[in-house]
Amino acid sequence: DAGVTQSPTHLIKTRGQQVTLRCSPISGHKSVSWYQQVLGQGPQFIFQYYEKEERGRGNFPDRFSARQFPNYSSELNVNALLLGDSALYLCASSLSGLSTDTQYFGPGTRLTVL
Amino acid sequence: LAKTTQPISMDSYEGQEVNITCSHNNIATNDYITWYQQFPSQGPRFIIQGYKTKVTNEVASLFIPADRKSSTLSLPRVSLSDTAVYYCLVAQTGTASKLTFGTGTRLQVTL
Numbered sequence: 001d002a003g004v005t006q007s008p009t010h011l012i013k014t015r016g017q018q019v020t021l022r023c024s025p026i027s028g029h030k031s032v033s034w035y036q037q038v039l040g041q042g043p044q045f046i047f048q049y050y051e052k053e054e055r056g057r058g059n060f061p062d063r064f065s066a067r068q069f070p071n072y073s074s075e076l077n078v079n080a081l082l083l084g085d086s087a088l089y090l091c092a093s094s095l096s097g098l099s100t101d102t103q104y105f106g107p108g109t110r111l112t113v114l
Numbered sequence: 115l116a117k118t119t120q121p122i123s124m125d126s127y128e129g130q131e132v133n134i135t136c137s138h139n140n141i142a143t144n145d146y147i148t149w150y151q152q153f154p155s156q157g158p159r160f161i162i163q164g165y166k167t168k169v170t171n172e173v174a175s176l177f178i179p180a181d182r183k184s185s186t187l188s189l190p191r192v193s194l195s196d197t198a199v200y201y202c203l204v205a206q207t208g209t210a211s212k213l214t215f216g217t218g219t220r221l222q223v224t225l
Contacts, residue, residue, distance in 0.1 A: 004157070033212075042201055042215030043158065056212045090157045092213075099205035100146050103213060105157025 002026070004093050004106035012112045013081050021076045021109045023091030029104070031055075031097030032074040034066055035090040037108070043090055049074055050097035078111075086113045116140040116204040123220040132189045134219050136202030139183050147178060147185045150201045152218070158201060162187070189221075197223045 005024045013019050025032050031050040035043035045058040049068035063079045072093075078085055088108040094101035119137040126132045138147070146165050150158035162169055164176040164185070175188040189196060199218040 035213075035215075040217075042199075042218055043213070045212045045214065048212060058212070088155070092157070098207075099212065100148075100163065100207050102160045102163070103150075103158075105159065108155070108157055110155070 004091055004104050006089075006091050006106040006109050008109060009107065010110045010112075012114065014114050015081055015083060017081050017113075018077065018079045019081060019111060021078075021089050021091075021111070023074045023076070023093075023106060025072050025074070025091075025093030026104055029093035029095055030072055031094045031101070032068055032072065033092045033094075033097075033103065034074070034076045035092065035105075036060070037088040037090060039087075046076070048097060055097055081113045083113050086111060116142060116145055118202045118204055118216050120200075120202050120216065120219045122217065123222065125222050125224070126192055128193055128223055128225055129191050132192050132196075132221060132223075134187045134189075134200055134202075134221070135184055136187070137184050138202070138204050141182050141204055142206065144207045145182075145204045146207060147176065147182075148203045148205055148213075149174070149176065149187045150203065150213075150215075152199045152201065158215075161200075192221075192223045194223050194225070197221060 033048040034046040037043040047066040048056040091106045092103040148163040149161040152158040169176045177186045201218040
């Protein structure tokens with residue numbers, strides 16, 4: 001079975017631009033979560049979606065938004081990019097979206113903002 | 115949510131057993147303890163999860179004392195490929211998944 005896939009793998013943008021990152025969960029998983037990982041730190045929770053509805057939101061500005069599609073894939077959008085948005089963006093999927101579910105992470109998208 | 119504290123780094127030689135202890139003094143009755151492993155430029159990978167006493171799977175053991183204020187991840191006979199960052203997390207049961215990662219423990223295994 002395929003694991004969680006993310007695209008693109010790398011991305012370079014300039015300040016002020018907008019970016020869309022994509023995630024496909026493991027087949028059968030209905031929950032997708034997004035995390036931001038800055039170099040040297042642990043991942044920080046951004047959003048969780050379950051059955052196309054937002055279930056949780058981390059402490060991120062409104063420039064960050066996401067959605068989940070009927071096929072359970074998801075997109076993360078970041079507007080008005082700042083230098084500080086440079087990070088590895090991770091997507092994780094799980095069966096039911098509960099905290100004790102095993103989260104399966106994708107390889108991430110490395111975003112560089114110049 | 116309970117805050118976790120774990121050593122920033124540890125060193126080990128190949129073939130040794132490695133024990134990484136995590137402190138979570140404010141753990142609540144409904145909280146579970148979960149450990150993830152992360153290699154550079156990859157997403158974290160689930161290792162093991164437990165509530166109390168001892169849990170063992172094919173890659174690790176998790177020891178949780180009766181008061182549950184700490185937990186110890188035990189990796190038997192580590193190899194070079196176990197060099198990674200290990201995260202201890204506490205998650206409340208029944209809630210939406212919102213994993214809170216700390217800075218983790220960087221394990222370096224050498225020959």
